Amino acid sequence: xxxxxxxxxxxxxxxxxxxxxxxxxxxxxxxxxxxxxxxxxxxxxxxxxxxxxxxxxxxx
Numbered sequence: 001x002x003x004x005x006x007x008x009x010x011x012x013x014x015x016x017x018x019x020x021x022x023x024x025x026x027x028x029x030x031x032x033x034x035x036x037x038x039x040x041x042x043x044x045x046x047x048x049x050x051x052x053x054x055x056x057x058x059x060x
Contacts (some may be wrong), residue, residue, distance in 0.1 A: 005031035
């Protein structure tokens with residue numbers, strides 16, 4: 001629970017484990033979690049999907 005509380009936002013933690021959001025917030029605070037790192041990781045994954053490698057073939 002502590003590892004999940006450190007890595008996930010409380011709302012997602014609550015949904016995944018079937019907890020009330022306030023309980024998930026308590027777990028997150030107890031584990032000193034910072035869900036901003038989770039948000040940053042999701043944003044980085046989305047950014048790499050949005051920018052596939054370019055095709056360097058010449059235009060004809």
